[in-house]
Amino acid sequence: MSTTERPSFTPAADIYEMSDAYEIVIDMPGVDDKKVDIELDRNLLKVTGHPVEEPTAEGYREYRLGVYQRSFTLGTGIDRDKVSAKMEDGVLRLRLPKGQELQPRKIAITRG
Amino acid sequence: MDTMLWPRHSLGLFDRLWEAFDRDWGLPRGEEFPPINVYTNDEGALVTVELPGIEEKDLELSLENDTLTLRGKRSVTVPEGATVLRRERRDYSFTRSIRLPFQAETKKGAARYQNGILSIELHRREADKPRRIAITNK
Secondary structure (H helix, E strand, O other): OOOOOOOEEOOOEEEEEOOOEEEEEEEOOOOOHHHEEEEEEOOEEEEEEOOOOOOOOOOEEOOOOOEEEEEEEOOOOEOHHHOEEEEEOOEEEEEEEEOHHHOOOOOOOOOO | OOOOOOOOOOOHHHHHHHHHHHHHHOOOOOOOOOOEEEEEEOOEEEEEEEOOOOOHHHEEEEEEOOEEEEEEEEOOOOOOOOEEEEEOOOOEEEEEEEEOOOOEOOOOOEEEEEOOEEEEEEEEOHHHOOOOOOOOOO
């Protein structure tokens, strides 16, 4: 099997919205924290992950190693400088905090 | 750099072993969950399983002779109070048995879970290993 040609996969992703942030969770089995690349270009968030190598010997294969690629277009109101990510057990979690303008605020009622 | 965990082999014996393995398997490729890869040589096998985000306590392995059985489940947890905007990651629960093309040494196997991949090293029983037979010319 050739190891030079790498198929590209679209990994499964969840997106959650909390009051103060969005969270994007992506399944990328085989990828460790050093092999994931996250790029934010204007409103385009691009995630690329390369799985750790497996033996190059012939084998019975049901899954192939490839490159995980996924892009997300972000709405305005994300605090771009505070985006953070962590990788655990082949799952990438991106936290995208909302800017002040998107966060809910309590409005005090003044009795007059 | 060579990162192979198992030495490359060029024995025809191995190829034939593989043919037998494929036949015995009897499953359509790519249909079963979780997906597995199996790398075999005369000494044993390395089985790798794609299982992102599973907790080790929810994973169970058993080995009996030539049959490896995997059991596990994952429940995707939604952060508290969150609104789900997109949900593609699956909850899963599975039991899957794999027949190896050899009798495995049940005391020597080792498994580890890393980066969402479960890797299981299995050793072929000494008595089950192929042996070379020397030809003596008289």
